[in-house]
Amino acid sequence: MIDTLVQSPLALTILAALVTSLVYALNRLFVKKEVVEEIKARMLEIRKNLSIAQQSKNLEAAEKWMKEFVSINNRYIKLTVKGIAVTSVVSVAFLVLVNMKYSGNMVKLPFQLPFLGNGLSSVYWYIFVSFVVGWLINKLVGG
Numbered sequence: 001m002i003d004t005l006v007q008s009p010l011a012l013t014i015l016a017a018l019v020t021s022l023v024y025a026l027n028r029l030f031v032k033k034e035v036v037e038e039i040k041a042r043m044l045e046i047r048k049n050l051s052i053a054q055q056s057k058n059l060e061a062a063e064k065w066m067k068e069f070v071s072i073n074n075r076y077i078k079l080t081v082k083g084i085a086v087t088s089v090v091s092v093a094f095l096v097l098v099n100m101k102y103s104g105n106m107v108k109l110p111f112q113l114p115f116l117g118n119g120l121s122s123v124y125w126y127i128f129v130s131f132v133v134g135w136l137i138n139k140l141v142g143g
Helices: 002-006 009-030 033-055 059-102 122-141
Strands: 106-113 117-121
Touching (some): 009 106, 009 122, 033 059, 059 122, 117 122
Antiparallel strands (some): 106 117
């Protein structure tokens, strides 16, 4: 009975919601939103200065701005890749777990989906719920 309960669509929905919340929290922990916004603002400023230098054909200033842009862009990439790496590891681990535990299970839907019918495999259900919960978290938190 417990095995049936654990493999139910409701349990899978709750698991997907919890894992998505965990991934969101980890991403917020590793990628500071205010730092990312600062970097984006600085990149915009540098792009404007670079454009002005290029239009005035000031190669020395253009080269200076380009070097600064590359430097700040590298910082941005490092910051975002760190968050992506951590959340990807967690997500893939849980997708493997879901695939192992719920393999062959179908979640019956109360409606027809084009190309899919009225059922989804457990992994697709997990992914669907994760997207919905992630979207809701972003709307609630203002992300």
